[in-house]
Amino acid sequence: MAARAATLTDVAKEAGVSLATASRALNGSDRVVRAELHDRVLRAATRLGYSPNAQAQSMARGSTDLLGLLVNDISDPYFSTIAAGLAGAAEEQGLLVMLCSTAGRPERELELLGALRRQRGRAIVLAGSRTNDRSHLRELAAQLDPFVASGGRVVAISEPKLQVDTVVVENRRGAQDLAAEIAALGYRRPAILTGPDHLLVSRDRRDGFTAGWPSGEPVVVADEFSRDGGFRAMHRLLDFGGEVDCVFAINDLMAMGAMAACRERGVDVPRDLAVAGFDDISTLRDVTPALTTVRLPLTDMGREALDLVLASPTAKPRRRKVRGEVIVRESTPRR
Amino acid sequence: MAARAATLTDVAKEAGVSLATASRALNGSDRVVRAELHDRVLRAATRLGYSPNAQAQSMARGSTDLLGLLVNDISDPYFSTIAAGLAGAAEEQGLLVMLCSTAGRPERELELLGALRRQRGRAIVLAGSRTNDRSHLRELAAQLDPFVASGGRVVAISEPKLQVDTVVVENRRGAQDLAAEIAALGYRRPAILTGPDHLLVSRDRRDGFTAGWPSGEPVVVADEFSRDGGFRAMHRLLDFGGEVDCVFAINDLMAMGAMAACRERGVDVPRDLAVAGFDDISTLRDVTPALTTVRLPLTDMGREALDLVLASPTAKPRRRKVRGEVIVRESTPRR
DNA sequence: ACGGTTTCGGTAAGCGCTTTCCAAACAGAG
DNA sequence: CTCTGTTTGGAAAGCGCTTACCGAAACCGT
Numbered sequence: 001m002a003a004r005a006a007t008l009t010d011v012a013k014e015a016g017v018s019l020a021t022a023s024r025a026l027n028g029s030d031r032v033v034r035a036e037l038h039d040r041v042l043r044a045a046t047r048l049g050y051s052p053n054a055q056a057q058s059m060a061r062g063s064t065d066l067l068g069l070l071v072n073d074i075s076d077p078y079f080s081t082i083a084a085g086l087a088g089a090a091e092e093q094g095l096l097v098m099l100c101s102t103a104g105r106p107e108r109e110l111e112l113l114g115a116l117r118r119q120r121g122r123a124i125v126l127a128g129s130r131t132n133d134r135s136h137l138r139e140l141a142a143q144l145d146p147f148v149a150s151g152g153r154v155v156a157i158s159e160p161k162l163q164v165d166t167v168v169v170e171n172r173r174g175a176q177d178l179a180a181e182i183a184a185l186g187y188r189r190p191a192i193l194t195g196p197d198h199l200l201v202s203r204d205r206r207d208g209f210t211a212g213w214p215s216g217e218p219v220v221v222a223d224e225f226s227r228d229g230g231f232r233a234m235h236r237l238l239d240f241g242g243e244v245d246c247v248f249a250i251n252d253l254m255a256m257g258a259m260a261a262c263r264e265r266g267v268d269v270p271r272d273l274a275v276a277g278f279d280d281i282s283t284l285r286d287v288t289p290a291l292t293t294v295r296l297p298l299t300d301m302g303r304e305a306l307d308l309v310l311a312s313p314t315a316k317p318r319r320r321k322v323r324g325e326v327i328v329r330e331s332t333p334r335r
Numbered sequence: 336m337a338a339r340a341a342t343l344t345d346v347a348k349e350a351g352v353s354l355a356t357a358s359r360a361l362n363g364s365d366r367v368v369r370a371e372l373h374d375r376v377l378r379a380a381t382r383l384g385y386s387p388n389a390q391a392q393s394m395a396r397g398s399t400d401l402l403g404l405l406v407n408d409i410s411d412p413y414f415s416t417i418a419a420g421l422a423g424a425a426e427e428q429g430l431l432v433m434l435c436s437t438a439g440r441p442e443r444e445l446e447l448l449g450a451l452r453r454q455r456g457r458a459i460v461l462a463g464s465r466t467n468d469r470s471h472l473r474e475l476a477a478q479l480d481p482f483v484a485s486g487g488r489v490v491a492i493s494e495p496k497l498q499v500d501t502v503v504v505e506n507r508r509g510a511q512d513l514a515a516e517i518a519a520l521g522y523r524r525p526a527i528l529t530g531p532d533h534l535l536v537s538r539d540r541r542d543g544f545t546a547g548w549p550s551g552e553p554v555v556v557a558d559e560f561s562r563d564g565g566f567r568a569m570h571r572l573l574d575f576g577g578e579v580d581c582v583f584a585i586n587d588l589m590a591m592g593a594m595a596a597c598r599e600r601g602v603d604v605p606r607d608l609a610v611a612g613f614d615d616i617s618t619l620r621d622v623t624p625a626l627t628t629v630r631l632p633l634t635d636m637g638r639e640a641l642d643l644v645l646a647s648p649t650a651k652p653r654r655r656k657v658r659g660e661v662i663v664r665e666s667t668p669r670r
Numbered sequence: 671a672c673g674g675t676t677t678c679g680g681t682a683a684g685c686g687c688t689t690t691c692c693a694a695a696c697a698g699a700g
Numbered sequence: 701c702t703c704t705g706t707t708t709g710g711a712a713a714g715c716g717c718t719t720a721c722c723g724a725a726a727c728c729g730t
Binding site: 007008009019020023024027029031052053055056057058059060061062 | 715716718
Binding site: 352353354355356359366367368369372391393394395396397 | 709712
């Protein structure tokens with residue numbers, strides 16, 4: 001048992017050819033190697049269980065086929081769907097995706113960004129809501145700028161807060177459309193279950209909904225950007241006891257939490273209270289009552305991001321807008 | 336704008352020190368560098384926006400902090416939860432996870448395994464059901480063996496079909512327990528909605544359920560291992576028109592599809608028909624009726640896998656068994 | 671038969687780091 | 701002061717590849 005992996009030198013020796021020949025035979029360069037030698041090298045490689053060292057290759061070649069993807073939370077279906085889209089598209093290009101999850105901590109985002117940068121991937125994709133933290137944004141840019149300056153590509157899937165190509169989700173607009181739709185269904189007293197205020201998604205969706213609502217200000221309850229957050233927020237809303245006939249949860253996960261809370265409190269959804277979400281997470285398309293939401297083409301967003309990565313860089317950062325589509329389902333019946 | 340990233344040589348030059356000194360100052364080796372020089376190097380590095388080239392580092396050091404994770408489908412919550420667990424644990428160890436998704440295609444699994452091997456990660460984690468395809472298993476082993484022989488670690492999260500450390504999910508036993516539980520609730524005529532027969536999960540869970548069922552053979556309908564598969568399978572089962580009072584879907588996603596199909600056909604769950612799943616996907620914990628299922632500690636399984644990765648290799652492959660816990664909920668009320 | 675063009679192996683120079691080894695500088699002991 | 705021991709900086713040898721570049725052999729047309 002070899003303590004170390006077989007190298008190209010080993011293969012060349014085994015096949016009785018030079019290093020250069022072995023390299024040419026194994027990696028399909030433009031140079032041709034005589035059939036007989038070619039064969040000898042290939043056989044030697046198999047015999048030794050040779051696997052080229054990608055690190056050495058990219059050093060020598062000066063380029064990688066790695067792609068960095070940084071998400072807020074990989075266990076969140078929102079991100080895992082985007083990741084799947086990106087990974088699928090990357091596969092077609094022969095790129096390998098390195099996935100990192102910040103688990104919601106911005107400091108971690110910086111660390112991981114550094115790590116991704118060190119890996120010298122061809123590009124870095126940043127998925128996940130930006131915050132309103134100016135200094136964090138500055139530090140992010142400080143990492144990104146030299147990376148871009150040295151030929152790296154960066155694409156964000158978020159609010160257009162960074163000076164990089166971005167797949168922009170029109171959160172405001174989507175929420176606004178949803179508000180209009182819900183109002184048109186006859187609802188009059190809305191509440192919003194929102195996430196933490198520093199997340200731009202939270203704000204945009206909240207503000208969009210408020211802007212789209214024809215008259216009066218919706219009640220707003222904030223909590224974590226998750227199922228449990230929705231659950232707690234809904235409980236608080238019910239404790240509060242105001243008159244509310246519909247609830248817009250900032251995303252589907254929070255909406256699920258809200259519905260669970262309603263169930264616990266004996267509030268019938270949608271009879272007593274309508275609920276709507278945002279994202280249209282596919283895993284949740286079969287819940288009852290079916291959730292009214294704003295559909296985001298998550299898989300496509302991943303693909304789109306790769307598209308931007310592959311496109312040659314432009315002076316001005318590109319913005320690819322993604323519009324959500326309001327999907328009315330049973331959870332908000334006509335009043 | 337530099338066409339290339341700043342190298343350590345650039346930094347050394349900028350700081351007016353030797354390459355060796357720059358390296359020692361920046362990477363915290365055991366060798367001490369005089370405070371003044373240390374400072375100069377650090378400042379030069381910041382000025383140039385220097386980021387060490389991880390590839391070069393691992394070449395020189397002869398080791399990486401990369402970890403490969405190969406899953407069947409990253410958009411499946413089952414895998415994304417495992418991935419989150421593994422990523423979290425890896426973070427604590429300062430390891431970076433490279434995530435690859437085979438999207439269900441076994442050929443792709445081999446390709447990606449090769450890619451991961453080339454990256455010379457410290458370890459490779461294989462998550463996802465093994466198949467009964469002997470030749471595929473052989474090819475897998477052919478990739479894995481040299482990797483292990485040269486000091487790489489491999490851990491699987493699946494059925495113990497490979498000669499590597501494995502986090503073994505006791506699918507058979509879980510399904511068996513579930514069957515017993517459901518029978519005890521008073522059900523008499525079960526059906527099984529299973530996935531493709533070559534996937535060992537499908538078989539194990541199906542066989543386990545059958546084995547756990549006190550009398551008679553459950554009807555079996557096979558389809559895809561997904562929500563849509565469950566949907567179609569359920570439709571077929573209903574078309575068939577046999578007398579069935581409960582349905583065990585091989586996983587939660589299929590169970591969701593089955594419940595959707597029931598709704599379409601006007602079959603009330605759980606009044607007319609009980610439904611149970613497997614996995615206890617957290618996103619689905621709030622559906623109504625709440626789904627009876629077998630809970631798998633997915634996050635822990637990811638952590639466990641990392642644990643095995645870190646443990647020093649043993650002659651005999653280790654097997655860490657994970658037992659599912661039957662969770663009875665509303666979807667299978669007492670008859 | 672001969673110069674000119676291909677074809678195809680091999681030699682060696684990097685790619686960006688780490689680390690061993692050496693040497694200079696300095697401190698403390700005798 | 702000399703001698704030994706301790707710091708600390710630098711030169712250079714790799715790590716495993718790719719890819720100019722070089723030269724020998726084979727092939728071509730005339």
